Amino acid sequence: MSRSWGRQDAATIVAALVLIWLMPLLISTYTLTVLVIYGMLALSLGLIWGFGGILCFGQAAFFGLGAYTYAIAAINVGESTLPMILAVIVPALFAALLGAMMFCGRLTDVYLGVITLVVTLILFKFVNSSAGPQYVIGEARLGGFNGIPGFHTLNIPGQPDEYIWGDALYYVCAVALLAVYFLVTWLLRSSFGRIAIGIRENETRVSLMGYDVRARKTILFAIGAAIAGLAGALFANWGEIVTPGLFSLGQSAEIIIWCIVGGLGTRLGPIIGAAGLAYLKFLLGQQSLIDNTLIMGIILVLFVLFLPKGIVPAVASLWKASFGRRSGRKPAGRRHMRRVDSANG
Amino acid sequence: MAETVLETTGLTMRFGGVVATDNVNFSLKAGELRCLIGPNGAGKSTFFKCIIGLLTPSEGQVFMRNQETTGWHPHEVASLGVGIKTQVPNVMDGLTVVENIWMAARRFMPSKEASDKAQDVIERLALGSIAKAELGRLAHGERQRVELGLVVAADPWLVLLDEPAAGMTAGDVDRMSAIIDEMTRTAAVVIVEHDMQFIRSIATTVTVFHQGAILMEDHVDKVMADPIVRNVYLGKKA
Numbered sequence A: 001m002s003r004s005w006g007r008q009d010a011a012t013i014v015a016a017l018v019l020i021w022l023m024p025l026l027i028s029t030y031t032l033t034v035l036v037i038y039g040m041l042a043l044s045l046g047l048i049w050g051f052g053g054i055l056c057f058g059q060a061a062f063f064g065l066g067a068y069t070y071a072i073a074a075i076n077v078g079e080s081t082l083p084m085i086l087a088v089i090v091p092a093l094f095a096a097l098l099g100a101m102m103f104c105g106r107l108t109d110v111y112l113g114v115i116t117l118v119v120t121l122i123l124f125k126f127v128n129s130s131a132g133p134q135y136v137i138g139e140a141r142l143g144g145f146n147g148i149p150g151f152h153t154l155n156i157p158g159q160p161d162e163y164i165w166g167d168a169l170y171y172v173c174a175v176a177l178l179a180v181y182f183l184v185t186w187l188l189r190s191s192f193g194r195i196a197i198g199i200r201e202n203e204t205r206v207s208l209m210g211y212d213v214r215a216r217k218t219i220l221f222a223i224g225a226a227i228a229g230l231a232g233a234l235f236a237n238w239g240e241i242v243t244p245g246l247f248s249l250g251q252s253a254e255i256i257i258w259c260i261v262g263g264l265g266t267r268l269g270p271i272i273g274a275a276g277l278a279y280l281k282f283l284l285g286q287q288s289l290i291d292n293t294l295i296m297g298i299i300l301v302l303f304v305l306f307l308p309k310g311i312v313p314a315v316a317s318l319w320k321a322s323f324g325r326r327s328g329r330k331p332a333g334r335r336h337m338r339r340v341d342s343a344n345g
Numbered sequence B: 001m002a003e004t005v006l007e008t009t010g011l012t013m014r015f016g017g018v019v020a021t022d023n024v025n026f027s028l029k030a031g032e033l034r035c036l037i038g039p040n041g042a043g044k045s046t047f048f049k050c051i052i053g054l055l056t057p058s059e060g061q062v063f064m065r066n067q068e069t070t071g072w073h074p075h076e077v078a079s080l081g082v083g084i085k086t087q088v089p090n091v092m093d094g095l096t097v098v099e100n101i102w103m104a105a106r107r108f109m110p111s112k113e114a115s116d117k118a119q120d121v122i123e124r125l126a127l128g129s130i131a132k133a134e135l136g137r138l139a140h141g142e143r144q145r146v147e148l149g150l151v152v153a154a155d156p157w158l159v160l161l162d163e164p165a166a167g168m169t170a171g172d173v174d175r176m177s178a179i180i181d182e183m184t185r186t187a188a189v190v191i192v193e194h195d196m197q198f199i200r201s202i203a204t205t206v207t208v209f210h211q212g213a214i215l216m217e218d219h220v221d222k223v224m225a226d227p228i229v230r231n232v233y234l235g236k237k238a
């Protein structure tokens, strides 16, 4: 039953690399970098929500935590490798603690949403009001609503003076996203991932099978936070400043919208949803006729009403409907394809 | 003398003012097959939930193979080797039959062996024709059978079945009896059932629940002949 790596995965890598190479011809690498980062952020929620059934209203908290951890550590260390690692670990630990508290308390989904939302709010309030000189970690001042500028940005590991920026940063981010994508793929094909999907489907049954659901949800939650933290650290490097806005509820809501529009329960959907909507927002930002938020809201409503499963599942079923029937003439080859298909989404 | 695999002492479960299970002293020996009967709301399902850990009893204790398990989490109880089919079907609707059964087996063995085990269970329970179907698309009887498959795949030594034959066709019921028959070779089994035909065909000892408490416990023929039991329960049903 366990699906090993196949031709389809190789094809995905090749297609992704070609895309990474070609996209700069259409869009500036500066814009692309942030689209890629948002894609990673969306994938982090897509993993825990779409496959683990954990609806987190505070994914931005881990994103912000990753960004701030990077900035603070980079100021203190003066290079980027250790800060990058910390930016993954700190949000993961924070999520593990939060998750252990939430999942062991047998909270229902609604309360889980409320708690993650409140935690985001608290973090935002705290960071936003940390302007005073007493808020210092090592040599880094938290800076309140002004955020933290002027930290050491990404460098080649071991060579603090060799900065990675501009086009190079884009390629690093894109490859990082590809790596995270395959990490998620591997996770979902493992026993752990398949049981996580079982938990999404029926938590009670999975615990009646003898699995510790609380521990598993906590671990998945922490993995999602680690990915969001990595995205946050890359974002810090892209923007070269971190501000409390990273923790905002608006940011959290946007991540949820990306996932819904792109398609929950798929790996590609959140990435496409995030990149697509963020790019749209970028284009809309260049005009001032219509309000940005309004358009985002309308798009969400339209999707919920007419394409509730999101773009990727819709395209996939369309593909199956037309391509699947045509290839009925070649049953043997097709059957193999479909089996591989089902491992992807 | 056979080992006692399950014992409850003074087991009581209250929901606010409702006493759903009232001071139940119950004991089951290895290899035994027991039927629980009783009118609607007698507390049979609540009794099961207290045993498996879905509910924490208000009072009393639960022992499994002489180990106290009162207040344990469901996954801890299940890990001992206790399986349950709940009254309301508890399956993973979005996953296929194989995936469902694989997951039950995977808890106790590596992934590869769990796949083999799943195939084996699918054959034994005659689920081959629907192995690749999603649970959500199956008929009620099939779903019940898959849920039994989830229980069987874990090789439990204690099995609790809450109305396994409810809403099934005659053919399904026959198949169900055969499966239960096979289960009793390796496990002690407790079954909640309303269908008296079905009970007669499988059980010897019957425990009658009434208003949360045990009213009577005896051989099936004696229970059915008892005037009090007939009055509270069979009067309407048999």
Ligand SMILES: Nc1ncnc2c1ncn2[C@@H]1O[C@H](COP(=O)(O)OP(=O)(O)OP(=O)(O)O)[C@@H](O)[C@H]1O
Pocket: B015, B018, B019, B020, B038, B039, B040, B041, B042, B043, B044, B045, B046, B047, B087
């Ligand atoms: N979660 C709950 N909260 C409040 N009351 C409950 C709860 N679960 C069960 N009860 C009550 O406890 C009593 C016993 O219910 P239970 O489901 O155990 O009966 P049962 O014997 O399984 O009945 P049936 O044959 O209809 O399945 C009923 O009065 C029921 O209303």
Ligand SMILES: [Mg+2]
Pocket: B044, B045, B046, B087, B162
């Ligand atoms: Mg019941």
